[in-house]
Amino acid sequence: MHDQAETVNILNAIANAQSPQEYQELNWEGSLEDYLKLVQDTPRVTRNAFQRIYDMILSHGMDEYSEHKKRITRYRFFRDDKYNGRDAVYGIDQSLNHLVDIFKSASRNYGTERRVILLHGPVGSAKSTIVRLLKKGLEEYSHTPAGAMYTYAWTNIANDLEKEVYALVNDELPCPMREEPLHLIPPAQRAKLVEELMRNISDKSYQIQVEGDLCPACRQMYRELTRRYKGDWFKVMDHIKVRRLVLSEKDRNGIGTFQPKDEKNQDSTELTGDINYRKIAIYGSDSDARAFNFDGEFNVANRGIIEFIEVLKLEVAFLYDLLGASQEHKIKPKKFPQTDIDEVIIGHTNEPEYRKLQNNEFMEALRDRTVKIDIPYITKLSDEIKVYEKDYNAQRIRGKHIAPHTIAMAAMWAVLTRLEIPKKANLTLLQKLKLYDGKTLAGYTEDSVKELQKEASREGMDGISPRYIQDKISNALVNEQFAGCVNPFMVLNELESGLRHHSLIKSDEQRKGFRELLAVVKHEYEDMVKNEVQRAISADEEAISRLCSNYIDNVKAYTQKERVKNKYTGQDEEPDERLMRSIEEKIDIPESRKDDFRREIMNYIGALAIEGKSFNYRTNERLYKALELKLFEDRKDSIKLTSLVSNVVDKETQEKIDVVKSRLMKGYGYCDVCATDVLNYVASIFARGDAKE
Numbered sequence: 212m213h214d215q216a217e218t219v220n221i222l223n224a225i226a227n228a229q230s231p232q233e234y235q236e237l238n239w240e241g242s243l244e245d246y247l248k249l250v251q252d253t254p255r256v257t258r259n260a261f262q263r264i265y266d267m268i269l270s271h272g273m274d275e276y277s278e279h280k281k282r283i284t285r286y287r288f289f290r291d292d293k294y295n296g297r298d299a300v301y302g303i304d305q306s307l308n309h310l311v312d313i314f315k316s317a318s319r320n321y322g323t324e325r326r327v328i329l330l331h332g333p334v335g336s337a338k339s340t341i342v343r344l345l346k347k348g349l350e351e352y353s354h355t356p357a358g359a360m361y362t363y364a365w366t367n368i369a370n371d372l373e374k375e376v377y378a379l380v381n382d383e384l385p386c387p388m389r390e391e392p393l394h395l396i397p398p399a400q401r402a403k404l405v406e407e408l409m410r411n412i413s414d415k416s417y418q419i420q421v422e423g424d425l426c427p428a429c430r431q432m433y434r435e436l437t438r439r440y441k442g443d444w445f446k447v448m449d450h451i452k453v454r455r456l457v458l459s460e461k462d463r464n465g466i467g468t469f470q471p472k473d474e475k476n477q478d479s480t481e482l483t484g485d486i487n488y489r490k491i492a493i494y495g496s497d498s499d500a501r502a503f504n505f506d507g508e509f510n511v512a513n514r515g516i517i518e519f520i521e522v523l524k525l526e527v528a529f530l531y532d533l534l535g536a537s538q539e540h541k542i543k544p545k546k547f548p549q550t551d552i553d554e555v556i557i558g559h560t561n562e563p564e565y566r567k568l569q570n571n572e573f574m575e576a577l578r579d580r581t582v583k584i585d586i587p588y589i590t591k592l593s594d595e596i597k598v599y600e601k602d603y604n605a606q607r608i609r610g611k612h613i614a615p616h617t618i619a620m621a622a623m624w625a626v627l628t629r630l631e632i633p634k635k636a637n638l639t640l641l642q643k644l645k646l647y648d649g650k651t652l653a654g655y656t657e658d659s660v661k662e663l664q665k666e667a668s669r670e671g672m673d674g675i676s677p678r679y680i681q682d683k684i685s686n687a688l689v690n691e692q693f694a695g696c697v698n699p700f701m702v703l704n705e706l707e708s709g710l711r712h713h714s715l716i717k718s719d720e721q722r723k724g725f726r727e728l729l730a731v732v733k734h735e736y737e738d739m740v741k742n743e744v745q746r747a748i749s750a751d752e753e754a755i756s757r758l759c760s761n762y763i764d765n766v767k768a769y770t771q772k773e774r775v776k777n778k779y780t781g782q783d784e785e786p787d788e789r790l791m792r793s794i795e796e797k798i799d800i801p802e803s804r805k806d807d808f809r810r811e812i813m814n815y816i817g818a819l820a821i822e823g824k825s826f827n828y829r830t831n832e833r834l835y836k837a838l839e840l841k842l843f844e845d846r847k848d849s850i851k852l853t854s855l856v857s858n859v860v861d862k863e864t865q866e867k868i869d870v871v872k873s874r875l876m877k878g879y880g881y882c883d884v885c886a887t888d889v890l891n892y893v894a895s896i897f898a899r900g901d902a903k904e
């Protein structure tokens with residue numbers, strides 16, 4: 212009974228999602244006159260493909276943020292929120308903004324509408340994801356009232372004899388190119404019509420423009436009907452039925468994809484359509500437009516977007532089709548004159564392919580007719596992590612727990628392989644990664660981070676692709692050898708063993724470099740979990756916060772040569788040198804550097820104050836670490852962690868360990884299994900440390 216009610220509910224939900232009103236809107240039909248009224252009400256229905264794609268992106272909204280002192284726009288469209296971020300693109304907002312700017316200028320006819328847009332980047336960067344988003348976005352936009360667009364069909368066209376002979380049931384010819392109905396207005400009359408329409412339009416922000424002429428099929432129909440009605444245009448137009456146009460890649464409506472096959476098998480009909488030999492028998496001539504299939508990819512993509520996968524693998528002979536399509540907005544179907552098109556042309560190419568072809572004739576011709584947009588890998592760790600968290604989160608991964616930091620460590624390695632070695636000798640690659648990720652480091656300001664980015668011009672165009680990381684995480688997840696949770700070591704080992712056969716690694720030297728970076732990551736992980744366990748032992752943000760403000764008060768007094776008020780006694784006292792040093796020593800600040808360190812901290816706090824922000828010790832990684840270590844030191848004797856390794860744990864210690872374990876589970880994402888593992892692991896590190904001493 213209950214089940215049945217639930218089923219009905221589900222069906223109701225489906226029915227509600229398919230609203231009859233939407234159905235009616237999407238199936239709108241009217242005469243050309245009705246359409247002109249519609250244009251007058253909403254002139255934007257006549258937008259061209261570039262204007263539409265630009266408005267589509269804007270319709271999703273945008274945010275602004277600042278990074279390393281630059282103001283950056285983030286277009287929400289690329290977050291794919293509607294699909295829970297399935298195709299979300301992270302960490303390359305500047306490239307995306309470049310792309311949106313191209314659409315913007317193209318939508319205003321500034322010239323970029325006559326270029327092939329070329330997304331260029333390393334294997335596995337977000338190139339095809341971006342194009343997929345654009346295609347999906349255009350499809351959906353065409354369903355909305357804001358994205359409504361129209362085309363038409365010729366109806367009731369056969370004469371009586373034809374109807375009898377061919378037994379025509381469906382006596383109509385939809386425009387095979389889905390063209391804009393305003394094309395039906397004879398070119399000589401258009402300016403006057405547009406002027407007339409614009410005069411009655413209150414919103415002058417959009418100027419109607421009619422680009423292009425009838426396609427060969429419509430031209431033929433127009434000619435024949437004009438003859439039939441002895442030049443009476445109104446009678447010809449009686450045959451026109453304007454319809455709402457909904458873009459759909461699956462239905463081959465306004466969204467096209469072209470992937471070059473091997474070089475010998477390329478045929479231009481795949482791009483511009485082909486003669487239908489069966490129909491020549493009916494219509495008697497191969498130049499009868501009705502005997503032609505306008506189903507080349509350029510035809511299919513008209514009014515929307517065409518994607519060229521690996522565009523540089525295109526035959527040179529096709530170059531002219533491509534260049535004509537982009538520069539002139541025209542294609543040349545076999546046996547027919549040039550035909551106007553209205554579509555965004557976007558291609559992508561991998562970095563190795565691009566480099567290979569840099570000097571050939573194809574590229575020469577293409578170079579100044581394309582706008583190249585670099586789509587690099589992500590170089591900001593937190594953005595790279597988001598990519599994997601999309602796929603490997605608790606909702607998607609069932610029956611296997613992924614231990615904390617597993618994804619982050621894989622992401623860290625990936626980013627490290629992409630960074631250029633800093634020219635400053637005293638800055639490690641890992642430090643650079645952290646600076647990029649928004650962490651602070653003594654001696655480095657936002658300006659110097661900007662400098663670092665500038666000196667590394669090819670950064671993100673090389674290194675390990677997210678796909679490799681995804682494959683190896685998946686391997687670790689399904690590996691039956693490991694009981695328990697997937698931890699960073701398992702994934703890092705997978706990453707390492709795959710390097711041997713990695714096809715995109717250019718040299719043994721590069722392979723060696725990548726291996727060394729794995730060691731860097733392992734070491735960083737060791738540090739992190741050590742820290743985490745220490746924190747779980749001292750687990751007291753309040754105590755750290757107290758210790759921090761105590762430290763800052765003292766440093767402030769010290770740098771300004773003042774005294775500190777003892778909160779307990781109310782007395783003014785000298786700054787507590789012993790306290791300050793006991794913290795600073797934890798992160799190896801020598802006596803000789805202490806003044807600099809303290810001044811930097813005060814400057815940092817001062818700079819934040821100017822921006823109206825307050826200081827949070829969590830944003831200063833070094834200080835945070837120092838504070839934690841100090842607190843740990845103050846407390847560590849209360850728990851004998853190393854006794855874990857010795858297997859003899861007394862009841863009191865076991866109780867304390869259980870407390871730490873539950874803290875790890877509550878606050879740090881561990882489960883019972885990996886919490887035990889990590890405690891054992893850290894205990895072994897400490898034991899090793901003790902043994903050394």
Ligand SMILES: [Zn+2]
Nearest residue numbers: 386387426429
């Ligand atoms: Zn047409």
Ligand SMILES: [Zn+2]
Nearest residue numbers: 612696882885
């Ligand atoms: Zn676990």
